[in-house]
C-alpha cells in the first residue's frame with residue numbers, strides 16, 4: 416500500500432486570499448451599487464511593454480520557420496539571455512557573476528520553493544516574520560520545520576526573525592544558528608529594504624557561522640535609493656555564502672508570461688562540493704527550460720527601448736506608491752515601505768487587529784487590502800496596500816481614506 420508524504424498534512428490551510436475573496440464576494444452581493452477598489456493584489460496590471468511584445472511576435476515567427484525553429488532550450492537557459500543578465504544586472508553594478516552561474520527558470524516562486532532540495536534533510540532554516548510563505552511551506556513539505564502550532568502560527572523548528580517598526584524592519588541576527596537564511600529585499604509584504612551596510616552584516620554572519628543566504632530580489636527594479644543594494648553580490652564575500660533569486664514578474668510584468676533566474680556562484684561550497692553543481696544537476700534532471708519565445712522576450716527587457724519602457728512602468732506603479740504613502744500620512748496613519756518597493760505597510764489605528772481593519776476598509780470605504788496577520792504573527796497590527804492598481808483608482812481610494 417502506498418504512503419503519502421505526511422508532511423503535507425501538517426501544512427496549515429492557506430486561507431488568506433480565499434478568505435479575502437469570500438469576504439469581498441459577500442460584500443458585493445449585498446452592495447452591488449458600491450464601487451470596490453482593490454489595492455490588495457500583488458500582481459501587475461499594466462500590459463507588457465512594446466519592446467517585449469514585438470520580440471514575442473518575432474520569436475513566434477522564428478518558431479514557424481524551419482531554419483529558426485527551436486526545440487528544447489539548453490538546460491540552464493539560452494546563452495544570449497544569461498550573458499545579457501550577467502552584463503546588465505551584475506557587471507554594471509560591479510558584481511562578479513559569470514553567465515554560467517545564472518540558471519534561467521520559469522520564475523522566482525519555483526526556484527525559491529525548489530532550492531531547499533539541495534540541502535540536507537536536517538537543515539535548520541531562518542526566516543523573517545512576516546514573510547512570503549513559499550520559503551517556510553516548501554521546507555515544511557520536506558519535513559524540516561517540525562510541528563505547526565496553530566495558536567502561535569509558528570513551526571517548532573523554524574527560526575523566526577521578527578521585522579516590526581520596533582526594529583525598523585531590520586531583522587536581528589538570530590540567537591540560534593541557522594543553516595539556511597531566507598532574506599527578501601525589497602520585502603514582500605512590508606515594502607522595506609536593507610542598506611548595503613545592513614546586508615553586509617548578514618553576509619559576514621553567514622560566512623562566520625557557515626550558513627547560506629537565499630536572497631530573493633524579486634522586487635529589485637523598484638529600488639531608487641542609492642544606499643539600497645540591487646544584488647547581494649554588491650556585498651563583499653557574498654559569492655561564498657549567497658544564492659540570489661530574481662524574477663521578470665514584477666520587474667517587467669511577466670507574472671503571466673513566466674521567467675526568472677537563480678544565481679549560484681561557483682565559490683559557494685560545502686567542503687569540496689559546489690552548490691552550483693547540485694543545482695545544475697537538479698535543474699538538468701527536473702526542468703526542461705523556459706520557452707525560447709519567453710527567453711527572447713526577456714532579453715528584450717534589456718534593450719534600450721525595453722529598459723526605457725520598463726522604467727516607465729515601474730515609475731507608474733511607484734507614483735501610485737507615493738500617492739498611497741502621502742495619502743495615508745496626511746490621514747494620520749503610520750506608514751512604512753513604498754519608497755523602494757510597490758508595497759505600503761501601514762500600522763493599523765489604535766492597534767486594531769489586521770482583519771478588523773480589513774473589514775473596516777471593505778465595509779466603510781469599499782477598499783480591499785491585505786491583513787498583515789496573513790503573512791505571519793509579526794504582521795498582526797499591520798496592513799498591506801499595493802501600488803499595482805490604476806492611478807485613478809489609487810487616487811480615489813486615498814480620497815476615501817482621507818475623508819473618512
Ligand SMILES: Cc1ncc(COP(=O)(O)O)c(C=O)c1O
Nearest residue numbers: 522523524547603633662664675
Ligand atoms: C517575494 C516574492 N518572491 C517571488 C515571487 C514570485 O515570483 P514569480 O512570479 O517569478 O514566480 C513573489 C510574487 O509575489 C514574491 O512576492
